Amino acid sequence: MYLYGASGHGKVIAEIAEDKDIIIEGFIDKDQSKRKLLDYPVVNDIPNKSIEVIISIGNNEVRKKIVSEYKNFRYLTLVHSRAIISRRASIGEGSVIMGGAIANSDVKIGKHCIINTNASVDHDCTLEDFVHISPNASLAGGVYIGEGSHIGIGASVIQGIQIGKWCTVGAGAVIIRDIPDGTVVVGNPGRLIKN
Numbered sequence: 001m002y003l004y005g006a007s008g009h010g011k012v013i014a015e016i017a018e019d020k021d022i023i024i025e026g027f028i029d030k031d032q033s034k035r036k037l038l039d040y041p042v043v044n045d046i047p048n049k050s051i052e053v054i055i056s057i058g059n060n061e062v063r064k065k066i067v068s069e070y071k072n073f074r075y076l077t078l079v080h081s082r083a084i085i086s087r088r089a090s091i092g093e094g095s096v097i098m099g100g101a102i103a104n105s106d107v108k109i110g111k112h113c114i115i116n117t118n119a120s121v122d123h124d125c126t127l128e129d130f131v132h133i134s135p136n137a138s139l140a141g142g143v144y145i146g147e148g149s150h151i152g153i154g155a156s157v158i159q160g161i162q163i164g165k166w167c168t169v170g171a172g173a174v175i176i177r178d179i180p181d182g183t184v185v186v187g188n189p190g191r192l193i194k195n
Contacts, residue, residue, distance in 0.1 A: 002024070002025050003054055004028045004057065019081050022078075026041040027042045028053075048072075050074060051072065054075065058114065058132060060130045060149075077091050079096075083102070086106070089105070089107040090107070092129065098117040099118075102122075105123045107127075109127045109131075110131065111129040112130050113127050113129065114132040116134050118136050119135060122141045122143075124141050128146050128147040128165070130147055131146075134150070135154075137151045144163065146162075149166060149168070152171035155169045155171065155172060156174050158174075162178045162179070164180045164182065166182050167183050167184070170187070174188040175190045180195075
């Protein structure tokens with residue numbers, strides 16, 4: 001398996017793979033100055049064959065671009081051994097769930113999502129593809145998050161809220177109202193600052 005993106009986020013994902021006894025061939029990164037990360041080589045050229053990959057880049061737009069650009073990748077899903085995942089939750093390919101994260105009953109996590117350290121996703125939540133839930137963020141039951149949205153560190157979203165596509169919820173925000181597509185919301189209670 002290869003990790004696409006040789007950065008701090010890649011280090012965390014590499015350790016999840018190691019914990020699962022998955023053999024890591026190396027990192028892929030277009031930055032020519034990167035040669036090694038942890039104990040693994042960094043290659044700048046994409047192998048010209050079908051390979052197993054996890055995209056280890058936190059930026060949602062970049063992950064989507066990589067998926068659309070490289071058709072010879074087969075995507076794995078990684079779940080940390082210390083995450084708590086309901087047997088009734090579903091997780092799409094390419095998604096990563098970090099240590100301490102929780103996904104409860106009937107949670108639906110799309111493709112290439114990140115559920116970061118100690119994030120909590122409660123029952124009946126739906127996360128479309130390329131969503132990132134930052135460390136210590138909490139989603140109450142029945143929350144819907146559209147494609148590409150990013151929920152900032154420590155944010156809280158009350159039950160039944162709908163967050164549109166490609167939104168950003170700021171760190172520590174408290175979301176008590178639905179959020180339309182393409183907006184930035186910060187504060188307690190959350191207020192729209194950019195559309």
